[in-house]
Amino acid sequence: xxxFCVDKAVVSTQSTGxxxxxxINGSRCLDWxxxxxxxRSIEEVDSVASSVHSTDGIMFPGAxxxxxxxxxxxxxxxxxxxxxxxxxxxxxxLLVDSLAxxxxxxxxxxxxxxxxxxxxxxxxxxxxxNVNVLRCNFVEGSLMGAFLMAGLGIGWWESFEDIPxxxxxxxxxxxxxxxxxxxxxxxxxxxxxxxxx
Numbered sequence: 001x002x003x004f005c006v007d008k009a010v011v012s013t014q015s016t017g018x019x020x021x022x023x024i025n026g027s028r029c030l031d032w033x034x035x036x037x038x039x040r041s042i043e044e045v046d047s048v049a050s051s052v053h054s055t056d057g058i059m060f061p062g063a064x065x066x067x068x069x070x071x072x073x074x075x076x077x078x079x080x081x082x083x084x085x086x087x088x089x090x091x092x093x094l095l096v097d098s099l100a101x102x103x104x105x106x107x108x109x110x111x112x113x114x115x116x117x118x119x120x121x122x123x124x125x126x127x128x129x130n131v132n133v134l135r136c137n138f139v140e141g142s143l144m145g146a147f148l149m150a151g152l153g154i155g156w157w158e159s160f161e162d163i164p165x166x167x168x169x170x171x172x173x174x175x176x177x178x179x180x181x182x183x184x185x186x187x188x189x190x191x192x193x194x195x196x197x
Contacts, residue, residue, distance in 0.1 A: 029060065029084045038077040046120045049082040054181065060087040061193045069192055088115055089124045089182070090189050096129050110134045110169065112141035119172075124182050126172040134169035141167050 033039050039048050057070040060083040068075075068083060096109060108131055115121055116135050126133040138144055148163050157163050 033077075033081055033084065038081055045081055045085065046118055048078050049085045049120050052076065052078040052082055055079045055083040055086060055185065058083045059189050059192050060084050061189060061196055069196075085118065085120050086124070086182075086185055086189065088118070088121050089128060090186050092121075092125050093128050093186060096125075106131055108132050108134060110136060110141070112136040112139060114139065122172045126174045128182050128186055130174050132174055133172040135172065137168040137170070138166070 030042060030045060033045070034041060039045055055070075056072075056076065056079045058072075058075060058079045059069045060067075060080075061069055068080060071080075096106060100106065106129075109125065109129060111122055111125070111133055112135070116139070122133045122135055136142075144166060148166070151157060152160060152163060
């Protein structure tokens with residue numbers, strides 16, 4: 001997921017942050033999930049992960065490369081797939097928290113990039129971060145934003161207001177009432193990561 005925020009209404013009066021959160025090991029594990037038969041295709045990852053209410057104690061911590069923690073003798077593949085997706089969510093949450101330490105809490109998260117195709121990841125990131133998450137209609141929206149800002153810098157447009165609106169967004173609403181399970185999982189995952197670091 002690439003997390004960025006560009007909003008015409010706030011560029012002139014507030015700072016706009018952009019950061020990239022890459023989960024390369026998680027992406028590689030999703031590919032592995034397909035080749036090992038946990039899922040038939042990347043397209044079904046969201047539905048498989050959502051078919052179970054939790055990971056049943058299985059975690060995919062970032063401190064270890066390509067490894068699961070808490071794997072029982074006969075694991076359910078849906079729990080493993082959910083653990084991989086939750087790791088994406090949790091790593092993105094850590095990035096949001098790190099940026100908030102320097103710039104204050106975000107008023108929204110705008111996501112693009114490959115992992116932003118996942119409704120599971122974005123809806124859980126909204127719950128966990130307690131802010132709305134917007135998915136860009138253009139998978140490389142941050143690249144488009146940088147291009148548009150560069151155009152402004154070299155004079156293609158006279159002002160920010162002249163830049164054409166090219167991006168549209170789908171909103172994943174924060175939901176304080178529904179964040180308990182994902183918050184509990186995040187806290188457990190964080191403890192495991194700390195212990196393994």
